[in-house]
Amino acid sequence: xxxxxxxxxxxxxxxxxxxxxxxxxxxxxxxxxxxxxxxxxxxxxxxxxxxxxxxxxxxxxxxxxxxxxxxxxxxxxxxxxxxxxxxxxxxxxxxxxxxxxxxxxxxxxxxxxxx
Amino acid sequence: xxxxxxxxxxxxxxxxxxxxxxxxxxxxxxxxxxxxxxxxxxxxxxxxxxxxxxxxxxxxxxxxxxxxxxxxxxxxxxxxxxxxxxxxxxxxxxxxxxxxxxxxxxxxx
Numbered sequence: 001x002x003x004x005x006x007x008x009x010x011x012x013x014x015x016x017x018x019x020x021x022x023x024x025x026x027x028x029x030x031x032x033x034x035x036x037x038x039x040x041x042x043x044x045x046x047x048x049x050x051x052x053x054x055x056x057x058x059x060x061x062x063x064x065x066x067x068x069x070x071x072x073x074x075x076x077x078x079x080x081x082x083x084x085x086x087x088x089x090x091x092x093x094x095x096x097x098x099x100x101x102x103x104x105x106x107x108x109x110x111x112x113x114x115x
Numbered sequence: 116x117x118x119x120x121x122x123x124x125x126x127x128x129x130x131x132x133x134x135x136x137x138x139x140x141x142x143x144x145x146x147x148x149x150x151x152x153x154x155x156x157x158x159x160x161x162x163x164x165x166x167x168x169x170x171x172x173x174x175x176x177x178x179x180x181x182x183x184x185x186x187x188x189x190x191x192x193x194x195x196x197x198x199x200x201x202x203x204x205x206x207x208x209x210x211x212x213x214x215x216x217x218x219x220x221x222x223x224x
Binding site: 004041043056058059092102103 | 146155158214
């Protein structure tokens with residue numbers, strides 16, 4: 001099992017460009033998450049999907065959109081990248097679908113630099 | 116606003132010593148989890164303690180939870196150089212999930 005995979009591993013964008021970060025899990029988990037990690041801020045939840053077909057905003061959703069393509073895949077899209085979106089992005093998944101957040105399994109991260 | 120904070124921000128100890136890090140949070144929680152992150156990698160789950168538990172052990176890890184003080188602590192006993200990493204507490208409230216700011220632990224061989 002590969003666990004949680006993310007692509008790309010690193011990306012450089014110019015301000016205003018768009019891109020999609022891909023995430024897939026092979027653990028048959030219902031819930032998937034997107035976080036960003038900035039120095040001194042810990043991880044902050046951008047969007048999550050409690051189950052296939054549903055998505056909800058997290059703490060910092062502005063400037064992002066998500067798609068839960070199927071049970072395995074959860075993508076994060078930046079429509080018009082801004083320098084403030086320079087960060088490391090992590091995808092995670094867990095088995096629970098309710099408000100209880102059980103153990104989350106993380107991907108290796110995507111490092112995004114917006115110039 | 117930051118929902119969780121950890122202290123100390125950084126901790127440097129000798130191999131074999133114990134390491135203690137603390138997490139404080141602002142909301143009511145269902146459970147609290149501790150994660151570890153090696154440099155340049157994703158987070159790895161260490162241990163989960165439920166809101167009705169006060170203490171939990173897993174190998175060299177001991178976690179305590181005081182819901183009245185909205186705080187938790189992680190103790191790593193007999194530390195090893197391989198324990199060098201950042202440690203984060205994570206907790207859920209409602210449909211949101213938050214992480215603390217992290218403690219960077221360095222274990223000197």
